[in-house]
Amino acid sequence: MGNNCTCWKHDLQNQIEQDRKSKPRWQSLEFLKSQEHKIVKMQSWIRGWQARQRVWKIQLQKYNDSVNEQLRTYSASVINVGSRQQSPFDFGIDDINDSLVHQKVLKEPMKLENGATYFGEWINDLRHGKGILICDDGSKYEGYFYQGNAHGRGRLIHSNGEIYEGQWENDEAHGQGTYIHEDGATYIGQWEHDLQHGKGCEKWPDGSYFEGIYKHGKKDGLGKFVWADGAIYDGEFRNNNIDGYGKYTWPDGKQYIGYWQNNKKNGKGKYIWPDGKVYEGDFVFDQKHGQGTLRFPDGRVYEGEWQQDKQHGRAILKLPNGKTSFGEWKNGIRIN
Template identity: 40%
Template structure:
């Protein structure tokens, strides 16, 4: 068999190679250590430079402390003082800007009216004698403190005159509309004071017209609506409910003549149930329709006469009962305030007539029953018996 032979290096040659390897490792280690040392020195130098820069900046930014001020001050206090110093420099500029804006036109914003709609004017004096007289007779208009809070976000402007109408308004505004408390003057002398909303009279208010009539009460979109009091030029007074500038609902009307009506209204007219008392003592209580006594009701006279029954347009019309103060009584048909048709008349002395009536008198066939029961059957004409069976 053959054997493998391994060629061995001489001993001196191996030692020389080991020394060369160790030398290269040592050089590499020295270079790495030197580089690390240089890097640490460089980083230390940069940190020192940054520290110096920060210190310089702090020294530059710190105000010098007055030696007479002995209270301790922190950096926070220093910054606070700097902020105050800055504010004192800004405020005068801001104030001057606002003053310039005010001088040019303070109320040019989203709430004020456009200049082509209304212009600022002086509030006029009230010169209409009728209006002055009413104002002197009434207490000052009272605003509601609680309701006023609703308009805290509205702005108050000087008087503005509407170019198209000449009307002058002074009060609160929002979104270019009259909103809140305000007064308004018409060219003819009419004067309003009260609440506004959506550019119209809304809520409580008082309108004094140029002729001296006035209304004080609730408003809805420039119309008398709700509860209020109206006094006309003659002094007649209505106090009650309103709708669309008309008496509507329950109310009481007092005339200077002394007449009084209390009841229901619709579209400005007595309508529904009501009671009317005349100054002469007459009275009616019952149904009304479009300002007329109409339907069923009772009318009384001061002398004791009473009618209870049906009515059409202020007249007894239909079925009814009439009482006289002397005891006479009629039960039957009526037409235009007169007995018409069939009816029974009972006399105070005990007699009774049953039969036809025309123009307020017995007419046609009828029967007269005496107090003792005797009957007379016949024909009557204009209240007289003309034939007898």
């Protein structure tokens, strides 16, 4: 009879189910309790690591401040080359995240085999970190070194007083930088392998300036040149020359819009005078040459051939009253 009683079966199943569900909970609590000491130990290690990092940063800051001060003092003791006085170079802490920072050692000024004198940081036998290099010609480099070469941010004062300050890579101006010439002209922009390369702006003491693209040290690409007399060219350059398509405006208001080659109008173009006269057509080496149309302010129109800046050949002359005549010109004079 008992074997056929379903209530026992249900009670037994419920007890088994409860035991099955409750057992893992006890196991989880026991597991967490067993891991508690490991968690505490990990937290302690993290706090210790953070404390050591704070101490390390303080020590590194003190070291950097000491190095910077010694370099500033040494730089001031060296006779400035050229006529242009400069404020002390700000070394800052550009190398704060250098993975080799713990290996660097500041040494006393040392005479190198090439005659230059170096005062700064070393790693083994290589200049690495902050330093000042005085060359035998009197020029002075202040800035960062990497494995023996000027690398990172730095300033070079040439013996003639010209200055480059900016980014360096493997002893070459490379990246963003500023160059100040002896005559006061300046270039601010991008460099690559010691040459102006990329976007830049060049200014001269007379007020002239150029802003645009440089390639391998020369103006090459789109740019704008403004001269001291007010003339403006806005367009393409190649190999330091006006070359390609562009617009030139003279101080008196004349304009040319069209193609250029080696600083001369060459190809299709449009020349506009302040009085309203307009020529549109072919140019060859700065002269109207080929087919072109000249429109006068009074309504006359010449359509035809040109040679060496003069009307020359067959053409159509349109008058303001609507009349049209065909004729031939020679050296600017109509002959029939």
